[in-house]
Amino acid sequence: MILVTGATGNVGRHALEMLLGQGREVRAASRAPERATWPAGVRTVAADLADPASLATALAGVEAVFLFAVPGSGPAFVAAAEAAGVRRVVLLSSGAVDDEAEEQDGPIAAYHAEIEQALRGSGLEWTFLRPDVFAANTLMWAAQTKAGDVVRGAYADATAAPIHEADIAAVAVAALTEDGHAGEIYRLTGPQSLSHADQAEIIGEVLGRPITYQELPVETVRQAMSAHVPGAILDGILKAWADSVGRPALVTADVEKITGRTARSYRDWVSDHAAAF
Numbered sequence: 001m002i003l004v005t006g007a008t009g010n011v012g013r014h015a016l017e018m019l020l021g022q023g024r025e026v027r028a029a030s031r032a033p034e035r036a037t038w039p040a041g042v043r044t045v046a047a048d049l050a051d052p053a054s055l056a057t058a059l060a061g062v063e064a065v066f067l068f069a070v071p072g073s074g075p076a077f078v079a080a081a082e083a084a085g086v087r088r089v090v091l092l093s094s095g096a097v098d099d100e101a102e103e104q105d106g107p108i109a110a111y112h113a114e115i116e117q118a119l120r121g122s123g124l125e126w127t128f129l130r131p132d133v134f135a136a137n138t139l140m141w142a143a144q145t146k147a148g149d150v151v152r153g154a155y156a157d158a159t160a161a162p163i164h165e166a167d168i169a170a171v172a173v174a175a176l177t178e179d180g181h182a183g184e185i186y187r188l189t190g191p192q193s194l195s196h197a198d199q200a201e202i203i204g205e206v207l208g209r210p211i212t213y214q215e216l217p218v219e220t221v222r223q224a225m226s227a228h229v230p231g232a233i234l235d236g237i238l239k240a241w242a243d244s245v246g247r248p249a250l251v252t253a254d255v256e257k258i259t260g261r262t263a264r265s266y267r268d269w270v271s272d273h274a275a276a277f
């Protein structure tokens, strides 16, 4: 039995469908499974990674877990997984984690590194997926593309190699179901470094109308985003954008190495989500 946590999320939903498609025995976890829409026939369980008491039922009879990173959840998850006899854990970590740093740079890297640390210190077989920027982050522009032809935001020249969530899920499924991934760390990116302005242009090309990116002062963007994003996380996002300006984003071959197919392009991702824009 494979337990998929974060099963209602971008990556977890794909991982769940791919595992079901392979005919695997899967259990999908959510804090509120009764509120979600599930693929036909899937078994679900209520579990909150922030509430260790809820984990025993979810983990009973489970051999492998796809683990969503909830801040502070590492030690209690490890204890529950070991008690349940889980063998293998594939963690959705973050490319922000820096193995060389004495102290992680910011809260995003820090909480993922803490969960990695808990797994490293366990008797579980672990694999860490460290994706960089998700293509799905640009869904934050959807309200603007629906309302007009301009995306307004910070740093037009900030770069990323946006990754399709289905590619992260495909790597997760390989690591969950095949041998040879224990102790491995995969740095996952899309196939091409693109600026914010490039990404807006590609959305326009897919939608069939020109879309441009208008750079706003960073303080204006900080104020607008602070309604939805906690301060320390927002600082980290804005710093990452600022640091990337003028530098091509890292592009790795790990998706292709693990799945045997090239990583989907940002254009592919927009085509798959065109209705949202």
Ligand SMILES: NC(=O)c1ccc[n+]([C@@H]2O[C@H](COP(=O)([O-])OP(=O)(O)OC[C@H]3O[C@@H](n4cnc5c(N)ncnc54)[C@H](OP(=O)(O)O)[C@@H]3O)[C@@H](O)[C@H]2O)c1
Pocket: 005, 006, 007, 008, 009, 010, 011, 012, 029, 030, 031, 032, 036, 047, 048, 049, 050, 068, 069, 070, 092, 093, 094, 095, 096, 130, 131, 132, 133, 134, 136, 137
């Ligand atoms: N966005 C990026 O650019 C980026 C880059 C690198 C790494 N990451 C990593 O990827 C993650 C985002 O993945 P995603 O986009 O697939 O997620 P998502 O779409 O934001 O979905 C979040 C999922 O986590 C579940 N969840 C939240 N709190 C939980 C808890 N306390 N216990 C159990 N489940 C909980 C939610 O399920 P329910 O509501 O159904 O319980 C939901 O399915 C980030 O958190 C980060 O760890 C993101």
